[in-house]
Amino acid sequence: MKRKCAVLLVFVSVLVLVLGCAAFAADKKIVVGFAQIGAESDWRVANTNSIKQACADAGFDLRFVDGQQKQENQIKALRDFITQGVDVIGFSPVVESGWDEVIEEINDAGIPLIISDRTTDIEGDDYYATWMGSNFIEEGEKAGKWLVEHLKSKGRDKDEINIVELQGTVGSGPAIDRKKGFENILKDHPNLKITQSQTGDFTRDLGKTVMESFLKKGDKIDVLYAHNDDMALGAIQAIKEAGLKPGQDIIIIGVDAVKGAFEAMVAGEMNCTVECSPLLGPQFVEAVKAILDGKTLPKITYTIEDVFPQEVAKDVIASRQY
Amino acid sequence: MSIDAKDAKNPKDTKRGIKPASSKIFSPLLALFAILLFNIFLNPGFLSITIVNGHLYGQLIDILNRAVPVMILATGMTLVIATAGTDLSCGALLALSGALAVSLIRGDSTVLNADTAMPFAAVILISLVVTSLCGLWNGFLVAKLGIQPIVATLIFMTAGRGIAQLITGARNLTTSYEPFSVIGQGWFLGLPVPLFIAAGVFLAVWYFARRTAFGLFVEAVGVNASAARYSGINSSLVIMVVYTISGFCAGVAGLIYASNIMCADATNAGLNYELDAILAVVLGGTSMMGGRFYLGGTVIGALIIMALTKSIYAFDVAPESALVVKAFVVVFVVMIQSPLYRSLRESLRSRKRKPGSVRESVG
Numbered sequence: 001m002k003r004k005c006a007v008l009l010v011f012v013s014v015l016v017l018v019l020g021c022a023a024f025a026a027d028k029k030i031v032v033g034f035a036q037i038g039a040e041s042d043w044r045v046a047n048t049n050s051i052k053q054a055c056a057d058a059g060f061d062l063r064f065v066d067g068q069q070k071q072e073n074q075i076k077a078l079r080d081f082i083t084q085g086v087d088v089i090g091f092s093p094v095v096e097s098g099w100d101e102v103i104e105e106i107n108d109a110g111i112p113l114i115i116s117d118r119t120t121d122i123e124g125d126d127y128y129a130t131w132m133g134s135n136f137i138e139e140g141e142k143a144g145k146w147l148v149e150h151l152k153s154k155g156r157d158k159d160e161i162n163i164v165e166l167q168g169t170v171g172s173g174p175a176i177d178r179k180k181g182f183e184n185i186l187k188d189h190p191n192l193k194i195t196q197s198q199t200g201d202f203t204r205d206l207g208k209t210v211m212e213s214f215l216k217k218g219d220k221i222d223v224l225y226a227h228n229d230d231m232a233l234g235a236i237q238a239i240k241e242a243g244l245k246p247g248q249d250i251i252i253i254g255v256d257a258v259k260g261a262f263e264a265m266v267a268g269e270m271n272c273t274v275e276c277s278p279l280l281g282p283q284f285v286e287a288v289k290a291i292l293d294g295k296t297l298p299k300i301t302y303t304i305e306d307v308f309p310q311e312v313a314k315d316v317i318a319s320r321q322y
Numbered sequence: 323m324s325i326d327a328k329d330a331k332n333p334k335d336t337k338r339g340i341k342p343a344s345s346k347i348f349s350p351l352l353a354l355f356a357i358l359l360f361n362i363f364l365n366p367g368f369l370s371i372t373i374v375n376g377h378l379y380g381q382l383i384d385i386l387n388r389a390v391p392v393m394i395l396a397t398g399m400t401l402v403i404a405t406a407g408t409d410l411s412c413g414a415l416l417a418l419s420g421a422l423a424v425s426l427i428r429g430d431s432t433v434l435n436a437d438t439a440m441p442f443a444a445v446i447l448i449s450l451v452v453t454s455l456c457g458l459w460n461g462f463l464v465a466k467l468g469i470q471p472i473v474a475t476l477i478f479m480t481a482g483r484g485i486a487q488l489i490t491g492a493r494n495l496t497t498s499y500e501p502f503s504v505i506g507q508g509w510f511l512g513l514p515v516p517l518f519i520a521a522g523v524f525l526a527v528w529y530f531a532r533r534t535a536f537g538l539f540v541e542a543v544g545v546n547a548s549a550a551r552y553s554g555i556n557s558s559l560v561i562m563v564v565y566t567i568s569g570f571c572a573g574v575a576g577l578i579y580a581s582n583i584m585c586a587d588a589t590n591a592g593l594n595y596e597l598d599a600i601l602a603v604v605l606g607g608t609s610m611m612g613g614r615f616y617l618g619g620t621v622i623g624a625l626i627i628m629a630l631t632k633s634i635y636a637f638d639v640a641p642e643s644a645l646v647v648k649a650f651v652v653v654f655v656v657m658i659q660s661p662l663y664r665s666l667r668e669s670l671r672s673r674k675r676k677p678g679s680v681r682e683s684v685g
Binding site: 196201213218272 | 366374375379381382384387388434492493494496507579581583585587590593631632636638639642644684
């Protein structure tokens with residue numbers, strides 16, 4: 001009797017398993033693997049949430065692995081994705097080198113690869129379907145364009161304008177490109193001059209310390225361009241301590257569009273922030289769908305990013321996620 | 323560099339027959355004045371001080387004000403180094419103290435808050451007690467378990483920042499609670515509040531070290547811990563006390579740092595400050611080998627570092643080369659304090675004077 005029961009139990013469970021698989025197959029859920037770097041910053045956390053949300057909305061079966069800033073974790077995750085036979089792999093490489101072998105395995109398995117945010121040092125562009133992320137040069141250009149437009153609207157477009165710049169960490173990609181992009185726009189406007197430029201290391205504390213020194217030099221300062229919002233927020237305090245009104249006496253432009261910048265804009269102490277958006281989930285989903293439909297994607301997909309001037313801050317602030 | 327050429331020719335410090343301790347403070351003081359002089363010649367506005375919003379305003383005030391966090395860390399560090407130790411954790415403990423304070427003030431509020439979730443005095447007390455306990459732990463590892471100071475304090479150098487990030491959720495926690503801003507941004511009698519806090523910490527440590535026997539114990543332990551123990555000094559207690567003081571100092575510096583930007587930036591607050599603090603101590607004339615220590619020299623050392631940083635901004639040195647310029651000046655300041663340079667200078671001088679004049683002792 002006992003044995004019969006056991007046989008029946010095995011039979012039933014096998015049946016359930018088979019039926020379950022059949023039901024699953026009928027559903028044909030798209031399976032996506034995503035190997036994230038980790039959760040090292042607000043930006044990254046927002047990036048993760050955006051991808052998870054968008055995949056859930058699209059009804060994908062997302063296999064998400066947090067690499068905790070370690071390459072070996074990410075390589076293991078990628079190998080697991082191959083074994084699981086996922087449809088598409090998304091991947092933010094934590095470092096540039098050392099991916100050759102595992103990416104070859106992915107290519108051999110015929111799984112399309114989407115690289116996001118960062119890059120690898122592998123030559124050629126055959127090994128991935130598309131790269132998506134922010135265009136730092138364009139962020140700098142947007143900041144420059146907004147400034148030109150803003151000055152025009154205030155009737156100051158013919159005035160001599162002195163700009164001070166707070167650069168990001170020396171040698172980092174965003175710092176180099178945001179400077180380059182901004183200068184691209186200034187080229188056509190000889191009356192706009194960068195009079196002082198120093199690194200604030202992307203931190204509030206140095207943003208304040210360096211701005212304090214800029215202000216003591218005695219030259220007139222009309223505009224502050226900071227490579228990220230945190231430095232701008234630090235600089236705002238230095239400007240206040242100097243007895244000036246940030247946002248009025250000095251026009252302040254930042255990049256990133258973090259919540260603090262919106263709070264400052266609502267208070268009238270900052271003028272504009274250029275978005276550097278981590279919210280590339282929806283675009284990621286679109287790319288996955290396009291790849292599975294057999295379409296060829298452009299090799300580079302830039303994140304859709306906005307410019308937020310002071311006027312819209314109040315309406316947008318509630319919806320900011322990072 | 324011209325600064326040091328000037329210094330080399332300046333015969334003042336030994337001719338007057340100053341006491342050893344004050345002669346030790348002379349070279350750092352000279353270096354500081356040289357940096358300031360250099361600025362006055364090339365940038366006349368550098369020393370101007372005006373009054374803005376009822377308080378003093380100028381580069382000099384900035385230098386004093388911004389040097390405070392490193393100055394306070396270095397004050398604690400001086401005692402640690404005097405026992406032939408090092409405290410690498412103080413930068414991370416600075417971040418921890420700021421993270422604790424801001425998160426306690428915020429409570430569980432998710433928006434910018436102008437009020438505190440906990441009595442303000444309790445916030446300050448908890449932050450300082452926690453960092454002091456971390457310091458005590460460092461001291462315990464060094465004194466009781468005999469772990470080398472660099473290794474023992476390395477634990478909190480990494481873990482301290484990690485805990486701080488855990489507390490803040492790895493994001494920049496901000497607050498707009500007014501009383502908190504007084505610590506780092508307030509003004510009293512026209513001067514920045516942080517200066518008074520630094521003076522308070524300095525005087526307390528100075529009194530403890532120089533007006534009680536404690537300073538002597540510290541030096542004895544630094545010269546030879548076993549010899550000190552045999553002569554009846556409780557070496558391990560002395561070591562634990564100095565690391566606790568260093569942790570406390572990191573806590574105070576952390577409150578000032580966070581209050582200055584009204585934000586707990588766990589990732590960047592006090593990053594590499596432990597190295598600046600060690601540099602300030604060394605520039606101030608205290609030897610890394612332990613033994614004699616110079617609290618006044620340490621303060622000058624911290625001022626040299628900030629004066630240098632501010633000069634680099636004032637001259638608009640390109641950020642790419644700023645660190646190289648800084649390194650050159652530091653090398654020269656350290657060199658004019660080296661025993662080799664000192665003995666060279668003195669032998670030159672004694673040759674100029676009557677042969678056989680008494681050689682003065684150095685520290």
